[in-house]
Amino acid sequence: MNIEAYKNLVEECKQKNVTLVAVSKTKPVEDILELYNLGQRDFGENYVQELIEKEKQLPKDIRWHFIGHLQSNKVKQIIDFVHLIHGIDSLKLLQEINKQSEKINRITKCLLQVHIAQEETKFGLDEKEINLIISEFENLKMKNVNVVGLMGMASFTNDENRIRKEFQYLQSLQQKLQIENFKLSTLSMGMTADYKIAIEEGSNMIRVGSLIFGERKPSKSP
Ligand SMILES: *Cc1c(COP(=O)(O)O)cnc(C)c1O
Numbered sequence: 001m002n003i004e005a006y007k008n009l010v011e012e013c014k015q016k017n018v019t020l021v022a023v024s025k026t027k028p029v030e031d032i033l034e035l036y037n038l039g040q041r042d043f044g045e046n047y048v049q050e051l052i053e054k055e056k057q058l059p060k061d062i063r064w065h066f067i068g069h070l071q072s073n074k075v076k077q078i079i080d081f082v083h084l085i086h087g088i089d090s091l092k093l094l095q096e097i098n099k100q101s102e103k104i105n106r107i108t109k110c111l112l113q114v115h116i117a118q119e120e121t122k123f124g125l126d127e128k129e130i131n132l133i134i135s136e137f138e139n140l141k142m143k144n145v146n147v148v149g150l151m152g153m154a155s156f157t158n159d160e161n162r163i164r165k166e167f168q169y170l171q172s173l174q175q176k177l178q179i180e181n182f183k184l185s186t187l188s189m190g191m192t193a194d195y196k197i198a199i200e201e202g203s204n205m206i207r208v209g210s211l212i213f214g215e216r217k218p219s220k221s222p
Contacts, residue, residue: 001034001087002038002212003027003034005211006022006038006040006212007212009212010212012199013206015203018132020205020206020208021040021044021144021188021205021206022040022042022044022209022212022213023043023044023045023199023208025046025068025151025209026098026216029031029125031213032058033060033139036058036059036062036073038167040065041061042062042184043065044064044086044209045068047068048068051064051066052210054182055078059165063084064082064083065082065084066078067086067151068087069087072093075093075097076100080106082108083151084111084186085097085109085111086207087111088113089112089125090121091133094133094145095140098142098143098144098145098173099144099202101144101145106143107144108144109148110145110147111147111149111150111151112133112149112150113152114170114173118162119153120219124153129174130173134182147186148185148186149174149184149185149186151189152166153191154198156193160197164197164201167197168190170189171187171201171202186205186209188201188203188205188206189203189206190207191206191207192211
């Protein structure tokens with residue numbers, strides 16, 4: 001754990017009006033509690049089973065962000081407590097979230113994940129698919145999901161210009177969709193390696209793990 005780095009990050013985020021999601025995947029509940037006791041409430045997890053186990057053991061006012069790739073058949077396991085689901089990459093997933101949320105009379109906040117990196121392996125929607133989801137969303141009257149913004153992951157590269165361009169693209173997409181009458185106020189972009197660039201390019205939610213908690217074992221990274 002790097003508490004000093006965490007405190008600096010909190011300060012930076014406060015000044016710039018950015019929400020800091022502390023990404024605690026693979027890290028023990030003790031580490032999460034330590035940050036909780038310093039005031040941190042937003043935590044991000046990638047794996048359903050791990051999230052469920054941590055949620056049981058930790059204070060109930062933690063806001064859990066699901067930032068991984070969510071399978072439709074696992075939605076019901078986290079729906080009653082999850083604060084924000086970042087990785088929506090299909091209409092099917094959104095419909096399942098709506099259905100499960102309706103059952104428990106809840107409105108679940110979601111972000112559409114946009115494919116901004118050059119790597120083919122990363123998940124996410126392109127602009128055409130997003131427009132399709134948005135129009136279907138209105139047709140299908142999904143009253144129990146609230147799409148509040150976009151999320152993206154930049155390429156894994158040392159090329160700062162490329163990262164910046166990818167973030168700029170996501171930000172411009174957010175602006176464009178916003179103007180077209182869809183309220184997308186959250187822009188979730190930026191991780192340990194690129195959060196500074198992301199904030200410069202308009203991010204208002206960063207997801208930072210290793211800078212705060214230390215390196216993860218490679219076998220479990222996404
Ligand atoms: C793991 C992960 C992060 C945090 O990555 P760090 O490089 O450790 O800051 C952020 N976003 C997503 C989607 C992740 O899977």
